[in-house]
Amino acid sequence: MKFGQSFLLSLAPGLSGCGSDSSDNDESSITDALRAMATEQRLTGNPAAGRNLPAIEDPVPQLGMKLFFSKALGGLTDSACVTCHHPLLGGGDDLPLPVGVEAEDPDFLGPGRLHSVAGHHFDGGPTVPRNAPTTFNIALWDKVLFHDGRVEVLDGVDSHNGEAAPIRTPDSAGNVSDPADPDALNLTQAQSLFPVTSAEEMRGQFMAGSSNEELRQALVARLTSQALPNTWLAEFQSALNSNESAAELITFETISFALAEYERSQVFVDTPWKDFLEGDDEAITLQAKRGALLFFTAPAAGGAGCSGCHSGDFFTDEKFHVVAIPQIGRGKGDGTDGDDDFGREQTTKRPEDRYAFRTPTLLNVTETGPYGHSGAYKSLREVIVHHLNPAAAIDSFDFTLSNLDPAIQKTNAERNTRLALAQLEHNRSAGSSKLANVALSSGEIDQLEAFLQTLTDSCVADDSCLAQWVPGGPDPDGLRLLPSNQF
Ligand code: HEC
Ligand code: HEC
Structure with a gap:
């Protein structure tokens, strides 16, 4: 173990009582050990390097953002993607388990969001069975999406976000790529076909009994309908740089593409940990460095594994x-x-x-x-x-x-x-x-926690930075979900 000696030093008791010289030495040996460990585990700090990712200013992510915030994609027009994945709530909803359709106040997001009880199908509690993961950095997943990986790249293919790979989804029969979606560009686009089909998340009882594909066509019809004050066609034409008709431009394929490009623009990897790995010794504290050593060291070698x-x-x-x-x-x-x-x-x-x-x-x-x-x-x-x-x-x-x-x-x-x-x-x-x-002291748990705190991009903790991912300007259909509460 190259770092063994300094690692033991980091665990030696009483260091905090030493004079500044010896604690400086201590810090530099811990820093060295950590850099050796990073080399050994081939860490660069930048998981987004070499990827072709959209920027939020680009036209397609801008269209996707408007769709992501629109309740037009909710069967009952009371739930949008953003209901459970708001940028200002960490790309999630801050709830243990989400409340989707038929909330007391559909526009109230985060803690306190409850299902309406009277006259509805629910009992107040959340009906969605799992926690909403963040959409941040979704483009960095290369194999599987969802807690159970039900959207996944089929065996053997290794590509960024599953680009140009066969992808299996819940619509696939068995272990084959999704026949309804052979053109999904990546995992994120393949995933974005499904939230609208979930009764608890977005669909409610809308078109109950119809297939996923029939439901998607009904949502497309809603976006192309001339009945609502509706400027979606102009939005699609401008984002896709085309003056073709609604029938050509507004399809579930273009909707899912735009949603995915918006999500894929949410790349937040500029962390203090990355700054440290790029050479800035001062980017993280001594406590966080000790935590990192515990994090990256196997239990058999005295770490937390x-x-x-x-x-x-x-x-x-x-x-x-x-x-x-x-x-x-x-x-x-x-x-x-x-x-x-x-x-x-x-x-x-x-x-x-x-x-x-x-x-x-x-x-x-x-x-x-x-x-x-x-x-x-x-x-x-x-x-x-x-x-x-x-x-x-x-x-x-x-x-x-x-x-x-x-x-x-x-x-x-x-x-x-x-x-x-x-x-x-x-x-x-x-x-x-x-x-x-693994038996750790409370101080060591503090160290692990301090390390995890170095993994946050400063933009994600800054509302004004995140404001780029929240739509302003004209609302294409009057169904934009603007939260009724502050958070
Ligand atoms: C009512 C809450 C809710 C709504 C609305 C919702 N989601 Fe989700 N989302 C979830 C939950 C819960 C999961 C995890 C489900 C699972 O793993 O079984 C999830 C998973 C995801 C994932 C996979 C994340 C990962 O790390 O694997 C993406 C991407 C995503 N949602 C995007 C969307 C998009 C796009 C929409 C709108 C079309 C949407 N969601 C609407 C709750 C919601
Ligand atoms: C055996 C593999 C494994 C090891 C080792 C492991 N984890 Fe995890 N960790 C997971 C899995 C799997 C989950 C998600 C579990 C779930 O969703 O129920 C998770 C969840 C987490 C979460 C919650 C993240 C979230 O977004 O919900 C944190 C934080 C975390 N782990 C930190 C750690 C730390 C710190 C250590 C070392 C002490 C560690 N993990 C060791 C597999 C592991």
């Missing part, structure tokens, strides 16, 4: 692991009562994938809570502590959810969580788990 899964510059292996984050919410129809969520098994139908979820990126993680596929943890510290000893974290988890969101359905949450934990223990004894229990 985080980079075993959160690997590389994008902090994910794009694979699926059982971590046993509490299974809260209504679930995905799995298990004896239909309120469990089997994760990756949903997609692969392989029992060995039960309760495995995709490793999330950790870029901008300070802004993207609540955490885990179910949003069960509000704070970064809680989710870190969970990883270090899942059984202990589950023993002390408050299954009444009183600190989280009391509106969430609680039936069987503890039982389902313990089943996930049993699966983790099973994988551990079979030797197939990469998650080891």
Whole structure:
């Protein structure tokens, strides 16, 4: 171990009491160890390097932004993409589990958004079974989208964001590319065909019983309709630089393309960690450097082993692991009562994938809570502590959810969580788990947390910078979702 000596030094007690000379030495040996580690793990700090990505000023992302914020794509015109993926809410919704259609106030976003109860189909609590991941840096995923990877590049192809690769989606039959969508340019475009088809997220009871394709055609018809005050045709013509007719220009293919280009312009990778890797020793604190060493060092060598899964510059292996984050919410129809969520098994139908979820990126993680596929943890510290000893974290988890969101359905949450934990223990004894229990002091957990705080792009914490991703100017259909609350 090249860095072994300095790493041990970093763990030696009493350093904080030393004179400034020796702590300077200490810091420089930690910095050196960290740089050696970064070289060994081939980190550059810039996962966006070499990619062909749109800029938000470009015409197609500008069109996509207007569509992303329009409730015209919601079956009942009460939900838009931005309902659950607002740039000022970290590209998510700040809720453990989202509330999509039929909210009390459809334009109220974030904590406090509830389903309307009276005369509707719901009971107030969230109906969407999983946490809304951020759309930030969506263009950096090369293999899988969704917590269970149900939009994925088929085996063997390695390309940026799945460009020009065969992509499987929920519309595909089996392990083949999506026949309805052979032209999807990338994973992000393939994904953007689906939120409109989800009854809980955007569709409601609109055209219930019709196929996904029929529903999409009905939404296209809405955008091309002359009934509403409607300037979409002019918007499409200008973005696509064409004066063809609505029938030619407004299709679900162009809609999904524009939505995807808007999302793909949300590249936020300018982090203090990147500045450090590019040579600025002062870009991150000594505490964060110690945290980084723990993060990138295997448990067998005295570290926390985080980079075993959160690997590389994008902090994910794009694979699926059982971590046993509490299974809260209504679930995905799995298990004896239909309120469990089997994760990756949903997609692969392989029992060995039960309760495995995709490793999330950790870029901008300070802004993207609540955490885990179910949003069960509000704070970064809680989710870190969970990883270090899942059984202990589950023993002390408050299954009444009183600190989280009391509106969430609680039936069987503890039982389902313990089943996930049993699966983790099973994988551990079979030797197939990469998650080891690691005993860290509270100071070391602080260090890990300090490191994770260096992974946020300053734009993401700055409303005026993010304002470029929020539409101003004329509203093409009067259905733009402008939040009714401040956040
Ligand atoms: C009601 C909330 C809601 C709405 C509205 C919504 N989403 Fe999502 N979105 C989610 C949830 C929840 C997931 C994760 C689902 C899963 O993994 O099973 C998700 C996943 C995604 C992902 C994949 C992210 C990743 O890291 O894999 C993208 C991209 C995305 N949504 C874009 C969109 C677009 C585009 C729209 C509008 C057409 C939209 N969403 C509308 C809640 C929502
Ligand atoms: C075995 C692979 C693995 C290891 C090792 C691992 N993680 Fe994770 N991590 C995951 C998976 C998988 C999830 C998502 C779980 C889910 O969605 O239920 C996750 C979720 C997270 C989240 C929540 C992110 C979000 O957006 O929801 C954070 C923060 C995190 N991990 C940090 C860490 C830290 C810090 C370490 C080291 C102590 C670590 N992880 C070690 C696989 C791993």
